[in-house]
Amino acid sequence: MSDNSGQYRFEVIGKIGSGSLFTVYRARDLLLNKPVALKVLRRQYAQDEGFAAALKDCGRRAMKLTDEHVGRILAVGQEGEHVFQATELLGERTLHELLVAEAPLQQDRALSLFLQICTAVDHAHRRQCPHGDLRPHNVFLTDSGRVKVADFGVASAFSEAKVSQTDALLRSIHYLAPERTQGAPASVAADVYSLGALLYQMLTGAVPFDAVSPLSIARKHANQPPAPMQSLNPRVAQTMEEVVRRCLEKDPRARYPSVDALITHLQALLTAPPADPREMAPERGTHRRPRGARHWAVGALSSIVTSVVFIALCGGLAFGAFWLYRRSAPKDIEVPDVIGKTRSAAEADLQRAGLLLRVAREEYSAEVPTGQVTHTEPAAGMRVKEGRIVSAVLSRGAELILVPDVRQASLQRAKDLLTQVELVPGEVREDYDEVIPEGYVSRQSPPARSRAPKGSQVALQVSKGRAAGAPAHEGDTADVQPPGPKKRARIRMRVPAGAERQEVRFLISDDQGDHVAYEKVHAPGDEIAKTVGGRGEQVRLRIFLDGKLVRDKSLE
Incomplete structure (x- = not known):
């Protein structure tokens, strides 16, 4: 596909596949020089001008999402009747394919993937961008095991354009909150419900509700409780049962108020010490009153022996329970030092130690390079229980x-x-x-x-x-050297994906010094055509986007 200046930005390499909304191609972004997925809107939707405009608008808003677990949208545009989105090329395996092959997942693996999904959704919610279509097909797994959540903004486009969502609802019916099946727009509460449905399936291998027809499934979402997860997979912890039950509440107000609250609760559950084993209270037998002194002595002796045996048995049981508790209780582990390591390296070190990693946020750091860990909570050297989540802060660079x-x-x-x-x-x-x-x-x-x-x-x-x-005076000629030759160039460029407002500046360096030849704020996708020039044997042009050098060339 090309821009209006005739310069081709996307070179299509081959078709990846088709869905109900997009046909997806593997392509190369010639501006950014990287492989991308080019998603072209299907004709029946592209011909609806209202929906096409809403999709482009929602796509541009979703371009602001920068979390590492979000499938990034790099460009949104239209060429003729073709409406398209260019996104980063995600892993070829989806969570749906993983669940078909391996569900139910082990709890630690399921939670590792689930927390990454939650991190992406929480990042979007903080930027007023609910997903509205969370399902395993929209969750991609990279070769390194990292999660990428795709298709932010699509559900909102349906709502904003007020077009039929029948196809979208049908493909997502197993994960939709009751209010969504009744026409409510995408929301934080609805995403929390969908996350609960995802975790239910990851831990049991089954969706919370299923039936012959979509209408029957929608009715179950609205009126029936899901089957207890432990009835499908006895290994599911009771705490996870309670987490999912709260996510799947029919009343949106009864669910977690935010995905961050869900993450916080999960982290608290994973780091809490196990409950003390409950001691079994013995059942008391009934004794007949003996007749005569001899019978009383025999009865008393029998009672004493019984009591001694009972006490010994209780002591043995208590010791055994305590021994089992000590054997099964999580071990104390020293948090390894991962400061200065990349996310993947830190994650590997923590996993080897029996701990989990969660990226809490990113912060600027003049000392730690971009993408490396600046500090952790708990800090390195502290002793924590095995299986605990360690929150890390990654550097955004200076x-x-x-x-x-x-x-x-x-x-x-x-x-x-x-x-x-x-x-x-x-x-x-x-x-x-x-x-x-x-x-x-x-x-x-x-x-x-x-x-x-x-x-x-x-x-x-x-x-x-x-x-x-x-x-x-300027007109005097004494000691003035004649100016060097004039050099010109016609510059054409399209503003790449990024922030909604980007400052573009052309800086010319020539015999007369540095001077700004062009400076203006643009939106992603804007086209710029500008003739620039300077005097001297060496004329240098530098182009800056928001202060970052993106092109440096000499004018001939």
């Missing part, structure tokens, strides 16, 4: 600051401006300048409106005024 334009400001004013945005005034050099008055900044590096790591230095060049013997 926070990038928009560099202010301090040119033509006094040196002190320039330093103040840099300090205000947590940048550090760096080396100060002086040089003659034909335009900038003495004592004022003539150049800066990094350039204005680029982005630099928080706390980094900005070098300044301060004008010494006009050099001795320099011409006083």
Whole structure:
């Protein structure tokens, strides 16, 4: 597929498959130089202008989702009658295929996958983007075992366009909350219900409700409780039974108020110590009153012997129960040090130690490279119970600051401006300048409106005024060198996927210094066509997106 400038961005390689909504192709994004999945909307939906517009709008909102467990949307667009989404290429195996082959899953494996699904959904909820169509077919598994949840925004497009959702509801009927089958839009509460249905199937191998017709399934969602999971898989823990039961409450208000609350409860259950074994109270027998002293003595002796045996038996049982408890209780484990390790390496280290990893959030860090662990809770060296979830914070790298334009400001004013945005005034050099008055900044590096790591230095060049013997006016020719040759280039580009508002800037460096040739805020998918030029033997063009250098070329 091409953009309007005639430049092809997506090169289709082959067909992956077809669904009720999209036909999916393997393609290469020539702008980002990476393989992608190109999802082309089926004709009957593309011809509905309202739905096509709603899908594109919801897709652009979903482009803001950046969690590592979300199947990223990279671009949304339309070429002729073809409406498409370009997404990252996900794993070829879905959770549906895994469950068909291996369900029911072991509880620790099921929870490891389930918590990753929850993390993706919670990330989307925090950005007001409920899923609305959570089912095993939309959960992908990478080769490394990581989860990717796809198709955020699709259900919302149906609701916003007010078109029939019959096909969508039919394919998701086993996982839909009762209110969704009655026409309610996607919501946090409905996603919590669908997550409960997913966990039910992962632990039992069966869906909570099934019947001959979709209508019968919908009625069961609305009116019947699901079969206890332990009746289908006796190995399911009672605590998991209670978690799923709360997710599948008919009344949305009785469910977990958020996916974060669900995650927190699961984490608390997994880290709680096991309950003490209950001691069995003995049953008391009935004794006939003996006749005569001899009978009384025999009876008393018998009672004493019985009591001794009973006490010994109880003691043995108590010791045995205590021994079994000690044998079955989770071991104390020292949390390994995973600071500075990538997510996959940290996860592997924790699993070898008998612990689970959950990425709690991402934070800026000037010391730890992007994608590596900055700290954990509990911290390294602490002793915890086997099976506990360790929450980790991943680095987003150094926070990038928009560099202010301090040119033509006094040196002190320039330093103040840099300090205000947590940048550090760096080396100060002086040089003659034909335009900038003495004592004022003539150049800066990094350039204005680029982005630099928080706390980094900005070098300044301060004008010494006009050099001795320099011409006083532009028309004077004494000692003036003729300008170098003029070089031009026509630049065409399309703004890639990313934030809804992206600053695009063309910076020209030539014999006359650095100057901005183009600067404007654009949305993803916008096309830019601009002729730029400069003077000199070497003219350099640099293109920045939100302060990040994306292209650097010399003009011929």
